[in-house]
Amino acid sequence: MKELNNLESFIRSAEAGSFSAAARRLGLTAAAVSRNVARLEAQLGLRLFHRSTRHLTLTESGERFFHEAGAGMETLERALANVSVAANQPSGILKLSMSPSFGADYVVPLLPEFVARFPAVVPDLHLENRPVDLIQEGFDAAIGGGFELPSGVVARELARAHVVAVASPAYVARAGKPRVPRDLVKHDGIVMRSPSSGRIRAWPLRNREGEQAGVEMRTRVLINDPESVCRCALLGLGIAFIATANAVQHLRSGALVRLLPNWHADIGPISLYFSGRQQLPAKTRVFVDYMVDECRKRGLAKLLSAG
Numbered sequence: 001m002k003e004l005n006n007l008e009s010f011i012r013s014a015e016a017g018s019f020s021a022a023a024r025r026l027g028l029t030a031a032a033v034s035r036n037v038a039r040l041e042a043q044l045g046l047r048l049f050h051r052s053t054r055h056l057t058l059t060e061s062g063e064r065f066f067h068e069a070g071a072g073m074e075t076l077e078r079a080l081a082n083v084s085v086a087a088n089q090p091s092g093i094l095k096l097s098m099s100p101s102f103g104a105d106y107v108v109p110l111l112p113e114f115v116a117r118f119p120a121v122v123p124d125l126h127l128e129n130r131p132v133d134l135i136q137e138g139f140d141a142a143i144g145g146g147f148e149l150p151s152g153v154v155a156r157e158l159a160r161a162h163v164v165a166v167a168s169p170a171y172v173a174r175a176g177k178p179r180v181p182r183d184l185v186k187h188d189g190i191v192m193r194s195p196s197s198g199r200i201r202a203w204p205l206r207n208r209e210g211e212q213a214g215v216e217m218r219t220r221v222l223i224n225d226p227e228s229v230c231r232c233a234l235l236g237l238g239i240a241f242i243a244t245a246n247a248v249q250h251l252r253s254g255a256l257v258r259l260l261p262n263w264h265a266d267i268g269p270i271s272l273y274f275s276g277r278q279q280l281p282a283k284t285r286v287f288v289d290y291m292v293d294e295c296r297k298r299g300l301a302k303l304l305s306a307g
Contacts (some may be wrong), residue, residue: 006040007037007040008026009022017039017056019034024160024238025299037049038264046061048065048066061187080086089120090121090282090283090286092119092122094283094284094287095126095138095140096143097128097132101230102144103247104127105143106245110223118283125163129225133149134153134273140284141274142274143271143272144271145161145267145270152276153274154274156272156274157269157271158269158272158300159295160272161244161266161268161304162305163244164244164260165263166231166240166250167257168234168235168257170236170256170305171236178230181205181215181260181268184216184217187218188238189218189240190240191222195223195224195225201241203215203265206264207263217239220238221237226246230242234255240264243267243304244304245270248304266306274288
């Protein structure tokens with residue numbers, strides 16, 4: 001950039017015929033412009049100007065260099081202006097990662113208005129149950145929980161992730177309702193296995209009074225996919241502990257019944273992750289702002305709360 005500053009000082013001085021006039025145009029002092037030109041002359045090994053107390057005229061070498069460099073400077077200025085405009089216009093492929101269920105239920109319904117507002121942005125949704133490395137895998141943003149927060153990545157919380165006990169009305173009619181957590185030991189359980197580690201997920205429950213309780217059930221089915229855990233509960237195979245984000249529509253429809261309503265597990269935030277660099281691409285910036293605003297307006301945090 002120093003070389004560009006030196007070149008621009010030379011070109012503006014040649015156009016204006018003085019360092020003072022060039023300085024006013026560039027927002028510098030006349031001394032700074034003079035120093036920039038001197039550095040350029042030293043770099044080129046050429047004398048570009050004849051200097052006197054009143055006049056500034058180009059040398060023969062300076063005249064030739066001015067005609068060649070001036071056209072190049074105009075091209076460079078146009079290129080920089082075009083890049084600057086493009087950087088502030090949301091456009092391009094927006095690569096996003098999120099779980100299939102959250103994407104389908106909470107992000108896809110927001111896309112029609114988003115693409116209407118920003119028609120040059122093309123959302124590229126990758127729906128999978130795994131935390132991604134935003135930087136290494138080239139994602140613009142990700143939505144989920146349990147992400148590590150490496151250097152250069154920031155998170156905006158959208159809601160808390162709560163897990164609740166549910167079962168189908170048919171199962172409840174057959175096996176009855178547990179009244180307290182210790183009653184679970186008498187019930188069939190649809191048990192979640194971690195997709196990444198393969199370990200059985202343990203849900204430490206707590207109630208409004210701050211009491212805690214473990215979860216013990218007779219294992220009926222083991223599954224490593226949260227959406228399939230929900231489907232097994234819908235089929236009446238037993239009691240499942242699932243995130244409210246997956247359960248809310250089935251609880252509203254009556255397809256599932258919430259059990260132990262005073263108890264839940266808080267498993268952390270559902271957040272929107274993106275690069276924390278200052279020059280965030282416009283396409284990412286508008287998506288982050290849009291998602292945060294829409295989740296707030298639609299009351300996502302309250303909707304997914306187990307309270």
